[in-house]
Amino acid sequence: MAPPPATFERRVLRSAAGHHYLRVRLELPDGGARPNAAQLKQLVVAALRELHGEVGAALPVDVLTYEEKTLSAILRVVSSGFVKLWSALTLLGFYQNRRCAFRVLQFTCKSWRQS
């Protein structure tokens, strides 16, 4: 009996990738202020600064796309800072004194334009 076809395809990149990409969603309590793109970037940098200090805050992180309606964004970071960014996002707990959380939906080291 043949196994059911896989619903996803896994691709492994052998060579060192320049960047890693993260698709994240920000979870906020209802009725709170929603950040715009600049505030989201500031939030990410603040999270990095808290956990990894000035060195972490200096990492090149870009917000490539951001939808304010769904609060989902695609972040790009250089590969050496991928773990730092993810850990900082995980440990972020507050946005403007209200609870919040980042959910990482997907991550890839392939360019988002190709996918």
Next chain:
Amino acid sequence: MVRFKNRYVLCQVVAEEPRGRPCIEERAVGSAVKDAIARAYGDYGLACCSGAGPAVKYLNAYTGTVLLRCRKDFYRLLCSALPLVRQLESRGLRCPCFLSTLHVGGTIRSCQKFLIQYNRRQLLTLLQNCTNEDERQRIRQSVLSCSLTEEQSHSGEEEEEEDEDDGTETD
């Protein structure tokens, strides 16, 4: 089971003015280093260095020699944070200074050996730079004494001798 490996960083406190020397205390140096790590590497860096601690293992306030200990995995983190120390603060007194790293060793003993050799070399440069005959004579004496008493004495005496010469040089 493998033992935990440490790295010992030997550095020198270079104060801008000689009256900052009473500032050099174990607690002041420790907290200054800790602050520098916290600023540069955040909570993560602080936790990396606080297990075994950037513990101050040896401190000579007279020569300004400091020996710091950290885990082997994170000594790069400590070394890169050391230049960010800009002042020492103790009892409300603050003195601007910086830490220059002399040596990174695996044991306290290797750092001690390096320090003796380093101080001996410093004596020779002092001898070249000295201006009058009196200084020259005193440095010569201490060079002779530190090379003659090598077998019997240990580093402490040599350091003190070097300090005396330091004093005459700056006065």
